[in-house]
Amino acid sequence: MSAGIPIDRIWPAPPSSPLDDAALTALYGRPDRPGLRMNFVTSLDGAVSVDGYSAGLSGQPDKRVFGLLRMLCDALVVAAGTLRHEGYGAVRLDARRRAWRREHGLPEFPTLVVVSGSLDLDPAQAAFADAPVRPVVLTRADAPAPAGLAEVAEVVRCGTGRVDLTAGLAELRRRGLAHLLCEGGPQLFGTLAAADLVDELCLTVAPLLAGAGPGRIVAGEPSPPRRLPLRHVLAAGDGTLLLRYARD
Template sequence: MNVGIPISALWPQASARPLDDAALTALYGRSGRPHLRMNFVTSVDGGVSVDGYSAGLSGEADKRVFGLLRMLCDALLVAAGTLRHEGYRAVRLNERRRAWRREHGLAEYPTLVVVSGSLDLDPAQAAFADAPVRPVVLTRADAVAPPGLTGVADVVRCGDDRVDLAAGLAALRRRGLGQVLCEGGPQLFGALTAADLVDEVCLTVAPLLAGAGPGRITAGDASDVRHLPLRHVLAAADGMLMLRYARDRP
């Protein structure tokens, strides 16, 4: 099924024919091993937001891939600050995408996983209160949960002075959540990179100049430079470029 603005492949195998959802699904796919995929959108000049929000950079084609990546994952990982700032609601999929998941032996919905060192979370936020699958919160050992949080989410403690992301991902794998999609924010992306946990980056480049002000898609402490091979380049009729970089782990 092909919906909305056409998306075509530019590389490695160029095709003028628009990609339907089946072709996009095959391009992005699922890994045969535990895998952490990042998904971000940026302006041409590297801005992470417009007027403070990432939505100003997105478009129809980007949203299509955004929804597809959510369909493919077991868990959707997001930092607490991004959850609050972007106003995350419950992670839900349409019937067509839920049917795809059922056909492939997956739960109908991915599990929302929130990283929060302080547990400064609102249990009444729709992301928790209206979730079709009980969310998971990764936090540090001594963080104090606000009243009501354990009623709507599983709190997993990993790390003492900060959240141990490697231990958190291992805890997710024990729950059967091996294919993880991370939507940020920049501090979480930087921490995952520093811990050498990032397997893949899906980056949409919006045909916009955001100007000075917005930060980058990654932030935090410096980390080693790592090679991430380019896997494909897609182009949308609205000028969006969708890039996928991924490494092969031994």
């Protein structure tokens, strides 16, 4: 079992002994069909950040599941604004998680996919310059590319005026990137939800009242409500709840 704060399953089964990494991996798993999984952390009162960053909400249990979900995915999808604001580095995994991926016939590292309508990206950022796998950038057909971006990433253009995410995700799956993990931000989550492209939500609820100010995990134009059934409830020793919702 991994060291640190214990995590127990409290639903749908009776409380279980603390879950080791193998048990957590089995609970989250890789779906049988292609899909898009969102991963977010929120406060008790719905805040998506503290002092402007999600790190203020993320404790050891959330970080444990965060790393596990990266291990399970084919590609990690993130909005350009979140990449810049949160200071993403290269997407790397520790030796134990790389070994798990090799044993399951996967490349050692997932592919980073950045969604950017403006291509306001810095090719020197570590997420690109130090990437172990060449990242993919989804953008619109008429976005001007900054100098040097094509040298560190593959630019895929889909849609004019705005990024066509339906076409973009289809192109990723055509390339064999079937299981997608999206870490936000809220605007991208809202756009994906409006296009009915979200298959699963892994939501960490931190035992914290953040107060007024921060936004929600979803932003953008209103979209129709869509039901996502609850699949499991995990509770960590520090009071953190780890919830998983997924389509039937």
